[in-house]
Amino acid sequence: MLDISAWFNDLLADNLIFTPTTLGYYWEGLVTTTQLVFLSLVAGLILAVPLAIMRSSKHKWISLPVYLYTYVFRGTPLLIQLYIIYYGVVFIDGIQETFLWPVLKEAFYPALIAFTLNTAAYTTEIFRGAIKATSKGEIEAARAYGMSQNLMMRRIILPSAFRRALPAYGNEVIFMLHASAIASVVTLMDLTGAARFVYARFYAPFDAFLFVAAIYLCLTFAILYFFRFLEKKLLAHLRPQNS
Structure with a gap:
């Protein structure tokens, strides 16, 4: 019988870019990416609700x-916003x-x-549209x-608007996850930064970036799945009932 764990260990041993050290870099990048996206989405959502109102x-x-x-x-690239905030902070007097x-x-x-301000802007417009669509x-x-x-x-408009905005907001979460790849340009060791480091060290771009692409795909x-689960729970009353 094939021992899956032994086969996987042999595969890692034969590939220099999947050593315990490099896997540690990938793990560090995954943690950084998850923290950055999660915190920016939470802060952006907190800002977006009053701004949408x-x-x-x-x-x-x-x-x-x-x-x-x-x-x-929404009209300027997130990369430019990141550069302005990251490099511009130094020039603030004192x-x-x-x-x-x-x-x-x-x-x-x-x-x-930068990520919080960007996602708050998009989420504000998503919620604003959902609020405007509230039934008279x-x-x-x-x-x-x-x-x-x-x-x-508090009790009628916002709960109703949140349910309507859920599909669009799910897309915004995915967009933010993908946009987080640019964080590596300001020396952050996120998932993309880990792949760039491994590529520079072992000159194996396909292995490094395909592995990170697979991680992004799993996160996506x-x-x-999470937002589809929420939609089934919160929008169950909109599904046609079987007679």
Whole structure:
């Protein structure tokens, strides 16, 4: 009977780029990528909810600043935003003498700021569209029950909008995962950075990058499965019932 574990160990032993040392680099890259994407998505989601409400306001002095923010961050490449934040921090007067400098001089945190602002802009527009698509019947029913605007937003509009925005937001999560590959340009050892390091050391681009591509693919399928599970749970009432 074939011993799968022994076969896999023999395969790793025959391939220099899959040594315990290089696998450690891949693991470090996976952890960094996961942390960067997860934290930026959480922070971006927290920012996007109030911004989407402001963006949906009928008052221009409330909605216009949010519109300008989303227009700039959706209209410029994430790579440029990352460069501006990473390299531009150094030129802020007095920043190196403040308590923020030990944090900002590390590549992870400027990358986290850039990713958060970028995904918050896209998520704001996703939620704004979902809020605008709220049925007038739901709003009228809430008003008939005597709900205030804040209570109606919290209990009727936002939960309904979140369900409608779920498919589009799932795509945004996947896009952010793929966009995280550019974090390696500011010296972060993410998955792509690990592949570049292994490639530079062993000159084996196909093995290194195909292995990382397989990891990205597995992460993408996991995200797709998670959001499909959420959609089945939260949108079950929209599926036709069997008679």
